[in-house]
Amino acid sequence: MKRFTEAVCLIAMVLVLAGLSAGQSEVTPPLVVQTGDVFVAIGGLESEGQVQWYRNGALLTTLDTGQANTFAAGMAFDAAGNLYVTVFNAANVIRFDRNGNRLGSFGSGYSVDGISNDPESILFDSGGNAYVGQADGTHQVRKFDSSGNFLAAFSPKTEDRGTDWIDLAADQKTLYYASEGTHVKRFDLSTNTQLSDLNSIPLLGAFAYALRILNDGSVLVADTDRVVHLNSSGAVMQTYLASDIEPETAPALFALSLDPDGTSFWTGDLNAGTVWKIDIASGAILTTIGTGITTGQNLGGVLVFGEPTQTKQTVSIHLGFGATSSATAAFLTNNDLTNPASHAMSVTTNVTNPNGIDVLITANYVPTEISSGTTGKNINDGICEGGQRPTNDADLDCRLAAGGFVYQTLPNGDQVVPHCSPYHNNMCVWYRVTTTSLAADQVSTGYDYIGPVYEKMGWNTNLLLATPSPNPEYAPGWNNQNARLYDRHGDDPLNFFKFDVTDYYSVTCDLASGCAFPELLPGDQSGGGHTTRFNDFVWADAPNPPTGKADEVETVVPLPGTSPFPYVSTAPMLVAFELERVGTEITDPSALTKPHSVNVATLDATGVPIPVQFPLRFPQTFTFNPFLKVYYIFLSPAPYKLSDGTPNTVYTLQIGSDLFAQPVTKKFKLCTVSQILNRKCP
Known part of the structure; x- marks a missing residue:
């Protein structure tokens, strides 16, 4: 009887599976609008x-x-x-x-x-x-x-x-x-x-x-x-x-x-x-x-669909199956890659759907004080005016303020926020990214795609800074060397923007000729970052800091005069430096505060950037130690090879900031304790 019951169950399972398979084969994917329809x-x-x-x-x-x-x-x-x-x-x-x-x-x-x-x-x-x-x-x-x-x-x-x-x-x-x-x-x-x-x-x-x-x-x-x-x-x-x-x-x-x-x-x-x-x-x-x-x-x-307008352009891309599936959406003006208003967005992510997924990217164009010649509400001038609250997507200044990205609140109640980068006909661009086909194992149509997602964005022009400044407490313009990627989480409307980038702008960028992302557009000035959601994001720049910059940075670790500096391969890598007040030898414990920022980057022997990683449960931003009077951070040794005595295992560490003119550059190696004690890791 037991064998009979098992046989009946087995046959039933086969029939059910066959029915499901047959039903699935008859399912027609939903019709979804595509660019060019x-x-x-x-x-x-x-x-x-x-x-x-x-x-x-x-x-x-x-x-x-x-x-x-x-x-x-x-x-x-x-x-x-x-x-x-x-x-x-x-x-x-x-x-x-x-x-x-x-x-x-x-x-x-x-x-x-x-x-x-x-x-x-x-x-x-x-x-x-x-x-x-x-x-x-x-x-x-x-x-x-x-x-x-x-x-x-x-x-x-x-x-x-x-x-x-x-x-x-x-x-x-x-x-x-x-x-x-x-x-x-x-x-x-x-x-x-x-x-x-x-x-x-x-x-x-x-x-x-x-x-x-x-x-x-x-x-x-x-x-x-x-x-x-x-x-x-x-x-x-x-x-x-x-x-x-x-x-x-x-x-x-x-x-x-x-x-x-x-x-x-x-x-x-x-x-x-x-x-x-x-x-x-x-x-x-x-x-x-x-x-x-x-x-x-x-x-x-x-x-x-996808008609270019003065307010937006829409491009659809397909991301195929793969752990690092990538595609680029080019937003062209007059079908010209070199046009100053052209720009592009490259998306890379893990796609587990065997058929891949279709993605819709919409670039929304918003006036700035440069494109409009005016400032005020719904003009993205780096100020959320007078306690205004965002009622729609027009005033990105107030969307940023609602997300907590406020550098300063002025006496009249205006809030100074990151300035949206004006790179399309002097207009701000913010992007919305959604799926356009059903990928049941990943996302439902029209909703956020759960990352991680890596984006790179390029534009052709480094526009003149805004003059005069709309911010009375700040010098004219904004700091183009600290472009940041902000991500607005579609499932968290009360916290409009979330700050998800750790490395900001690559400090190897040359503002005259752009950064090393030639696959996007010629002459790009670009950046990259990691967000946890696949939805809305905008590139923004920090306002120019008030006067009082630090004029000197001195590293404590790596030790001055030791090059290349040895790091122990199994331990977190300490980076520590001192910031001194202008014209003095006095450490400034308050120098590294908003809107100032410091970036750390590493390069291999050929100058190719290696994304930094952080040890688990360690801080991911620089911290000031009041006893040692230094700013410090720990990096993970994971991305770097153990030294074998050849030049290709020598790496470059760069510390860049708007607080000092040029990045501080140091050489380092990754060595075992035995190599260091036996002086085989100079």
Whole structure:
């Protein structure tokens, strides 16, 4: 009986496993938006507003807004990859997640007395706030926070219709819009002031529709029988005639979106629904998509996921299986690696999913006092003003302050914090990194990836320091030699930022030519670090310290005059030094305090950096000993080879700081006690 029972159980287990295996083989991975996917909004009075989703020219699926007899029109993605669709005559905005699931309505107030204002376009600023342009009714642009709560309404001057199609400039305050007239109009959102039109000479098309601002400040406009490329002063640079795009049908060019490659754009025919990808430089048609719309339907908008905007760029990368899987996301301006505004992020991590994981990296661009010419709230100038608290992502100064990174609180309540590095058109960049496909053994879609994760970031320019300084207690500018990586933990919203880097900037960097990360971009000025979560992070610089720097550093261990200095291979390696006050021989016990910092680095015999490690349960920052009057730290001997008497086992120790001009350099070896006692480790 026992054998029979065991046999039955065994057979049952086999059947269950076979069933599970068969079931698993039929599971279809969820559809997830990818960079380059094209979304086309369509609708009509006898159909529902819909969005067609294309990849590589093929239709993947159609998203239904659930609004009958309506026109789907303008679209935008938020930083998390959710899609927002304006439903023109339904007075509604519908939101979909990254898998295409309809989540419901977003925002409110799109009608007056039951009559739709016809919301037609939508965009997001760098702080995650949404702006909706309305063609009719009040003609207002409505502003909402990331949850859809109403924040403000703006009433720019209109031309032949309303605030139909809108885009936001790099300063995050200048709204460009078309009102179905012959001008690209502008409005200052920060001062609620009408500005001059971009173009003084009217456009030649009947109606100006969708428009996009490029990274060089020029503007592309869908202008009925043509697309017009205006320079930053409003002069016509190039014209793409509809009759050249499609000679037989003379399409009405209505929609417009930029391609992630930075060298092409997409436009679409209002009536026939055909969509084209066009090379900006040559005007050549690169791709054609026929949407197959029927009589009574119209094309309402085109959007490409990963479209470069003045507020963000999105790049998707794939990390394959492996303990040190690595990939680089390049954020290019005008598709040019050497452009000063181009930058890149390299990610390395342990991927245990055999199929690898897809990762979405969004670079969000935020104004600084250099890019905007102003200081204050929502300008990343190194100050969280007047006890302000972060209500969205716009003011990184206050996000840093909320995380405890405050160098000084000024008498008026302003808090001095690390200054976000302004390396993209003088704007601050913060990154959001999420997975884009389901990796069940690691992470659910859209959530943090549990590390460890190592990042390297490079940018092409070492910009001038800010002058004059917005911080009255500090000298002008900030200290570019102490760039730091801050990580905001997505699962810890009350402690917005966590400081997870131990080695900061490599002290071997040459500020003139950059650091040793050539795999990112030519001429990089770069840094690296380790974070415990895979989510939001920003590169920031310490403000320039007040006067009173130390002018001399004297090492105690390694001993002066002993080179190379011997360390015992089995013991923690002591590094100790004395800091003296300016112009004296007096030790300064308070020199190494915020915002000052000291870095320690080690190099092999060829000058290649070796990341330092710390012994278990030992401090990872320099500590002052009041009895010996020295600053000290212990390093682990683990990364270094035992000396064999050859030059390649001689290492270099460097101590760098903003407190002294040049790093202190010492040579050392790792030896056994026997080697030291027998003088075989000089």
